[in-house]
Amino acid sequence: MERIIAAEALSKKFNDVQAVDQVTFDLFKGELFGFLGPNGAGKTTTIKMLTGLARPTDGTAWIDGVDISKEPKNAQRLMGVVPDESNLYPELTGFENLVFCASLYGMHREERRIRARDLLDMFDLNAAADRKFETYSKGMKRKLTIAAGIIHNPPLLFLDEPTTGIDVASARQIRTMISDLHNSGTTIFLTTHYIEEAERLCDRIAFIVDGRIIRNAPVSELLQPIKNDHILEISVLSGSEKAESSVAEKFPEYTVETRAGQTMRFRAKTTIAVAPLINHLEASGAEVLDARRIVPSLEDVFVQVTGLEKAEMENSRNGKG
Amino acid sequence: MKKWTAFFNILLKDIRAYYLKPPNISWGIIFPLAWTGMFFIRSGQGLDSIRSLLPGVVSISILFGTTSMLAVTVTFEKKNASFDRLLLSPISLELLMLAKTSGAILFGMMNALVPIGMAAFFTQLSGFEWGSILAAILLIAIASTFMGLFIAVSVSEVFEAQTFSNFIRFPMIFLCGLFFPIANLPNFLRPLAYALPLTYGTDILHGAILSENMLPLWLDFIAITVFCVLLFVVSLRNVHRKWIV
Secondary structure, eight states: OOEEEEEEEEEEEETTEEEEEEEEEEEETTOEEEEEOOTTSSHHHHHHHHHTSSOOSEEEEEETTEETTTOHHHHHTTEEEEOSSOOSOTTSBHHHHHHHHHHTTTOOHHHHHHHHHHHHHHTTOGGGTTSBGGGSOHHHHHHHHHHHHTTTOOSEEEEESTTTTSOHHHHHHHHHHHHHHHHTTOEEEEEESOHHHHHHHOSEEEEEETTEEEEEEEHHHHHGGGTTOEEEEEEESSOHHHHHHHHHHHOTTSEEEEETTTEEEEEESSOOOHHHHHHHHHHTTOOEEEEEEEOOOHHHHHHHHHOOOHHHHHHTTTSOO | OHHHHHHHHHHHHHIIIIITSHHHHHHHHHHHHHHHHHHHHHHOSGGGHHHHHHHHHHHHHHHHHHHHHHIIIIIIHHHTTHHHHHHTSSSOHHHHHHHHHHHHHHHHHHHHHHHHHHHHHHSOOTTOOHHHHHHHHHHHHHHHHHHHHHHHHHOSSHHHHHHHHHHHHHHHHHHTTSSSOGGGSOGGGHHHHHTOHHHHHHHHHHHHHHSOOSSOHHHHHHHHHHHHHHHHHHHHHHIIIIIOO
16 A cells, blocks of 8 residues: 555653653555544644644655655645644634635636635535625534635545534534545545544544544454454443452452442453343442443453543543643 | 735734724824924914924824834734734744734824825925835834834733833923934933934934935934844844744
8 A cells, every 4th residue: 555644753841741652554545544632632732743743853754755854845745634723714714714714725717716615515504605604603603614724636635633623413413524535545644532422433543642643543454353242231320349359259250340339340252131130239339320231342452451431531622632 | 825824914904993993093194293282382483383393293103003003013913912823833933923013004104194295284294205214114114113123022012002102102202302312412322312213213203304404314224124124023023032932
């Protein structure tokens, strides 16, 4: 496969803070690559270095063979960038914003008008085409910002937290659009806080924590070690601490972890028998509320690899990484 | 050709989004009118004073018109991250900054026409060297705009840009020979007057309107051109250093 991004030991230091530390990875043409990490992990700083908006303290990156540090303008021609905030012009209408963005890439007058209309149609924004951007809802702003990012049909698209802080319906629509763009051949570099979003959309994912990539692999490979796991989650009202130690003795084939004192998660390589387990918990003094089987997901891999809980990721959703 | 498409569209967007807004149009007309009226009344010499006041009023109209706009078109756009969109476009930083400043230069030149139009209404504008006047207006507009650009890229907030502008603009009014000859300044302030670009632009206007230039015109043209180049180069360097960190 042909590489479109080659990042080699990219590092960025702001005064005493090492924001990005020796980040190395390749992105191949046609891939949808996810950069998954909590607030402050270095996701946005990495994007800024890859797009020429920040200078690496160390290391470099090539965009389709072009050194971004040495020839930023040649590299920027190949990319579309959707930042983590909707940064179009509030005083222009949706249509005018898209036409203006197209002009930055030298598109001809008629060509940019046609492309703008097509994108407004594609993003379901036709009805708001002549309204000023400042009057748009958050979800509409996000959609128009993505449309502006692909106005010049770039082969490579950077999406920084595209669904953060918007309503569920818009987020779902944006995910479908990302998927469609990927299917049409656009290479996508996506940063997100949302584990499910990364799992659903990406071909390959890198976990980034404290500026370092700690795992980078295809989603199927990440899920491989846990795909045959059986997980049972039991909610208890009280008594989880005492029950946990007795379960470990009675069912040594299960691994147990208790989250927030109220959710016990049992994991095994064979089917977990629910009734004996609940009976034992109740006999140990735990007050069981409910039990449900869980399909192993990327969240489990993420927790194992990073040591971070999903909640820690989700709580940082409004921050920047 | 593609880069010029980007250039003209950035300029047109700024003109539509910022310069043609009613508050700016009124600012562009009322401000020079107010300056002209103020100095005309203060001089107490009747219509005869118009000719002598014209170089100063023209310069001051350009200075205030241009420097005020850059805080919006550059600092504000940087603050709300829409400037990043321009930095990410495949046009050179030099052309981008020229596109961002061209609107202010045109706005400044339009401002200069207001006092000239007023003067034409009240008195004969005969004996003027119009070629030098137009060249001076253009160069003052460029120098003032690039000074505004220098300020805009040196700060991160719009209010800082406006405050910083005033710290430079108001002393400049009194130091660069707009209304008081530099020869009348105390000795220790004179070197400062020669370190200001507006001094040379105003001197060209004094020469072209009143034939009272203190330096040879060719020297004025060279000096103000050097200031324009220096201010633009330093501003570009600041953008590289501060905005692409």
